[in-house]
Amino acid sequence: MSKFQISLIQNKPEKEEMYYQRWLVLRKPINMEKGTERDKYDEDYSSLHFIAVCEEQIIGSARLRKLSTELGSIAYLAVSPEFQLQGIGTALIKKIIEIAKQKQLESLRVMTRISAYKFYKKVGFIETGEVFQFLGIPHQFMYFNLLSSE
Numbered sequence: 001m002s003k004f005q006i007s008l009i010q011n012k013p014e015k016e017e018m019y020y021q022r023w024l025v026l027r028k029p030i031n032m033e034k035g036t037e038r039d040k041y042d043e044d045y046s047s048l049h050f051i052a053v054c055e056e057q058i059i060g061s062a063r064l065r066k067l068s069t070e071l072g073s074i075a076y077l078a079v080s081p082e083f084q085l086q087g088i089g090t091a092l093i094k095k096i097i098e099i100a101k102q103k104q105l106e107s108l109r110v111m112t113r114i115s116a117y118k119f120y121k122k123v124g125f126i127e128t129g130e131v132f133q134f135l136g137i138p139h140q141f142m143y144f145n146l147l148s149s150e
């Protein structure tokens, strides 16, 4: 098992390393170019970028963005392949849940790939609506209720 720490992005070089790790995990495998891993919300003041770091290397990342006073959105959860299934994705989501509660949000939404559906189900998310295609991959919206969890 790898030792890792969860933290928030502190500076520009760290942010660029995070984007690269995001691209490697979420875009390169589907033949998408560098730059396609970013969107216009990444620089929003309400976007928080969380990273998992092991031996000074970013091995996991995820973004929390406030959509309204009640609703937060999780996007781009990515754990590097060689570090998957070691609890890092769970640790990132738990940290996001903790911060979302501090911000008094009431629920979290994620648009997840179906391949990660069981992961989100295990951490307490509930699916809603139909499966749909995004980037040629089946996706599903899922929600986490921050008011009814411990």
Ligand SMILES: CC(C)(COP(=O)(O)OP(=O)(O)OC[C@H]1O[C@@H](n2cnc3c(N)ncnc32)[C@H](O)[C@@H]1OP(=O)(O)O)[C@@H](O)C(=O)NCCC(=O)NCCS
Pocket (backbone or CB within 6 Å): 025, 026, 076, 077, 078, 079, 080, 083, 084, 085, 086, 087, 088, 089, 090, 091, 111, 112, 113, 115, 116, 117, 118, 119, 122
């Ligand atoms: C999905 C992902 C974030 C999970 O992170 P992780 O660090 O590997 O997950 P964890 O080790 O915290 O796993 C927690 C539990 O979920 C299960 N799980 C994790 N990924 C799973 C998957 N793809 N399918 C089924 N179960 C999965 C684990 O077996 C574990 O179960 P357990 O508690 O019974 O042992 C990671 O595999 C990943 O980045 N995948 C590629 C990109 C992706 O799909 N991102 C999210 C959707 S856009």
